[in-house]
Amino acid sequence: MILMMQGAQRYILENKVPVPCSDENQWREFMRNKDNILIARDEIGPYTVVTVFLGFNHGTASKPKFFQTTCFGTDSARPKYSKDCSWAMLQHRGKIACAEGLIRFFKEKEAGIDRSFSCLDYEVHPPNEIHFILESEEAAKKAMPFNKKHWERRENRVIFCVTARIICDRNSDETY
Incomplete structure (x- = not known):
């Protein structure tokens, strides 16, 4: 069953772009088809990253939120919202990177390596x-x-680069 807020503007996707839809039947048909609303779904070990089109603006006119990305399987499955499909996919890749990092973290922890830290927030x-x-920077x-193929450190930030960079560790002959 699809529920709508009273008076909310409905949207469908045309070429991955949200467009208003005044025809309620057309909107309902669009939303019933999971291929229309499921933008991306990836399983990374015990985690599932899902990005969906919401069918309405979850934000405001000045800061629209048409897409939602969530990583299931974590203690905190806090969703991230995006204004367009490209932002949503960037959020999706970020959640995948987080899931991959959690998997590595737990493997290292089992091996006695402690790289635990408190991430205050993240920005796209x-x-x-x-x-x-x-x-902190420490x-x-x-x-x-040290920096890696998709990762680098800048001050108190650890940065995931969606496009891999070739980075040479100054203390090693290896290229990442």
């Missing part, structure tokens, strides 16, 4: 970066002692 920086904000250095 178009076109290809997600910044994880840590408590915490960031502990969490990530």
